Amino acid sequence: MMRPRISFDDTWYPDFAERMENDGPWGDFQLYKLAYRAEKELLLPDFSDLAAPRHLPHLELFPHQIETAKTVIEKMHGKAILADEVGLGKTIEAGLIMKEYMIRGLAKKILILVPASLVLQWAKELNEKFYIPAVPQRKAYVWEQCDVVISSIDTAKRSPHAEIVLKQDYDLVIIDEAHKLKNHKTKNYQFARQIKKKFCLLLTATPIQNRLDELYYLVTLLKPGYLGDPESFFRDYRSGKNKVKNEESLRRLVNKVMVRNRRVDTGLKWPKRIVEFFEIPLSKEERTLYDSLNTLRETEFVQGFSLLTLQREACSSREALYMTIKKMLDEQASERTRLHEIMAPILANIQNATRHSKAEKALEIIQALNGEKVIIFTEYRATQLYLQWFLKQHGISSVPFRGGFKRSKKDWMRTLFEKNAQVFIATEAGGEGINLQFCHHVINYDLPWNPMRLEQRIGRIHRLGQKEDVHIYNFATKGTVEEHILKLLYEKIDLFENVIGELDDILTRLEIVSLDKEIEDIFASSESEGEMRIKMDNLTSVINAELAARKEGEADGTTCDSSVFG
């Protein structure tokens, strides 16, 4: 066996010689002993096992997180895709791996690329939870002078930053939301590929295993050549447009570079999800308003998808509807156009619809909770403002929250909610990157059509750290588009019981690119209620058949192919 050459420390002797020559200065023996003692404490007597947990006594690490860190370091040699389901702590795993490499002196120069909105959150977590002095990149000199730098990929890839970044010699590169790199054609991907790195972690929340493109290019980013060249890879593993073949062999390959923990496998006791549906009848005036939108179907102005948008808004609040109509009218050349004429009766109906059945229901729920905190999600800003006003009329304090807020404002709003307010009213984009585990009631005031977004909403509170069971209240107005959605997504597919990740797999298998797009198409293209119902039923039954097939596969122990990498 060939022994590696030893390189002896040659920095010590020259100073020693000088001190012998000059008769000092000599150090204190107490400190000499303490230095030896410190080194003894910091010694790493084994190649394996994690030293980091000892350095992080405050951090509650879960077994699957420790296991993941060990697997990545010892078996995957520090090149891995971390693809845990939402809420299992991917950032904690990444932080733990980073800390371990830093303690072992294997990584010093580290680059962390994350979405712009998460830069400060990463910095905060690494500093506070891991005692890693990570610096958000703000000035150009940071790239070269700081060891651990966090930046958005959009900043990093731009001149003059890109040139500096590509000159650095990184020990570890971490890319959060790596699925956003998509494929080799994007600038982001090209850039990421060029960065010089030893270790590399790619974090992704979406299960990429059946998206061959993403899978291939992410793995190639980690280990060029591991999946061969693109041509032979797609020849061997792609059948048709989007389907996977030779799954068994692909799974074996990918399992060596990807960790995907699923909730069910963690063995942790998760708080329960208690889901309630509310089909809320519209008031007479609301009904009149909603139905009057149908008159638009016959006009040249509003068709298919736009009508659907207006209908969905009407289900949320008249304010949301009004904002859109007003915008349409403002775009007209004069104030006496045909559109004004058509909209006049609708505007009158808006005037009349002063009651908000959904808001009343929400109030009822909130009041019954005796001061327990509640999050309300709505898709519309106008509804958000209305709700804030409405709750205030009833003596309930609330905090508005939007994705567009700056990080500091987000943190401030979160704190306000935790300390001073009972209700947190968030619009859709507000869901990302903020943890609200101290609350366990969620009202989905409008239901999103994309189930992944719903999962992200719930994931804000149904995550590690949540001590209570989570209550979810889903609203849908009776006899409207919302009811169809509720029926399809949330009852027939039983979305809340089925893990969202599985649904995503199934959609991929069915070559359905996105469920919300599919539903929109059905709505837009159907001539009648009846036709729409039939199309929706078809969609539901196809999805359910796949789900059932999976369940069977799991039950009789055969590998269930659509969760091949689970």
Place this chain on the structure above:
Amino acid sequence: MEQLAIHQYLVDYFTAGGCQILECRPGFLKVKLTVALDKLLMNRPFYWHYIEKIGREPETQVLALKTVQTEEEGDFIHFGSPRLHQIFASTKNLARYVRLYEERPASGKTQTPLYPWLGMNVKVSFQCNLKKDFLFSLGLNLFNGTILNHFQEKLESLPLTPKIPDYCYTLTPMIKPQSGLRRLEAVIEQVIAQEDFRWAEEARERLQNDLDLLERFYEDLDPETYGAAYEKEKQSLIDLYEPKIQTHIINGGLFYLTEHAMHNF
């Protein structure tokens, strides 16, 4: 390192550093820093620059450290604290070189000879994409060539002083310190040679494996366009896996010890 041991370590550290201990009880320590430690630990270069420029008497800072959470005041120090690691690192800078003499009660008027030893604490690291350390504490008698392991533990049982005690004289080394250092390195090499080197073999296999994949990946691509990328990635793989052994001398020094001490080793 338990909290109790950390507390003791801090007390020893600030005492050795010459700081005034203002308060000290289990779980809590408050010290007035010396100028040297203030500069080393408190990271306020502008203050020092300013004070030295205007020539004013500096006011050093008071540092409060707690090792139990229940104390109100002070930074909480545990094994992962950046402050503790800063202190660990500073010990190496403050005492990388020592020269000490053994102090024995004088026996009558006879002069006691002291034998020169070169003592050294060395960390040896095996490194590929993983890492493992060994700690050696070696002593070499520069008068007769005797080599001892666990030298530090032995030193710590002796009464040592920085000044040569009365009625003692030092023997002139027969081995120069520099060649002494080479001898100790040779010892380390011999001891290490007994280790299992499968780890290095495996790392080289991994390297070869990944290099092969990389080569096949670039095989059909135009070297004009992709040559630089290939070279860069190849180098990254070598940096990652190539097995190395490195030594790091934590600290070391000259120790003048009696014959008596040597017999008891």
